[in-house]
Amino acid sequence: MPQxxxxxxxxxxxVACDPGEENRIRELARLLETKVAxxxxxxxxAGESRLLVLAALVLxxxxxxxxxxVRRLSARDGADGDDAALADGIDRLARRIETVAQQVEAxxx
Numbered sequence: 001m002p003q004x005x006x007x008x009x010x011x012x013x014x015v016a017c018d019p020g021e022e023n024r025i026r027e028l029a030r031l032l033e034t035k036v037a038x039x040x041x042x043x044x045x046a047g048e049s050r051l052l053v054l055a056a057l058v059l060x061x062x063x064x065x066x067x068x069x070v071r072r073l074s075a076r077d078g079a080d081g082d083d084a085a086l087a088d089g090i091d092r093l094a095r096r097i098e099t100v101a102q103q104v105e106a107x108x109x
Contacts, residue, residue, distance in 0.1 A: 009036045028100055
């Protein structure tokens with residue numbers, strides 16, 4: 001299983017992933033780093049764990065809003081193939097984010 005080292009808030013984290021997912025993990029880490037950097041600016045003395053939890057909560061909120069939007073659009077327009085494919089893609093993304101979060105959390109222990 002491939003392993004990628006990503007850096008968030010100056011700290012390296014080794015993350016295992018499926019073959020071919022290395023670039024995706026790096027992209028997700030950049031997204032996480034962007035969220036963490038926002039909180040570092042607002043609360044420069046916050047601990048690493050707090051920063052990661054805050055960033056994860058914001059990302060989870062954004063994902064939840066996106067899922068709700070897809071559900072509303074599907075209900076309004078009727079679930080056709082495009083809406084179902086979009087909803088499936090969002091669900092897959094949610095599972096990937098959860099997997100990465102678990103792997104990062106496990107690396108901190």
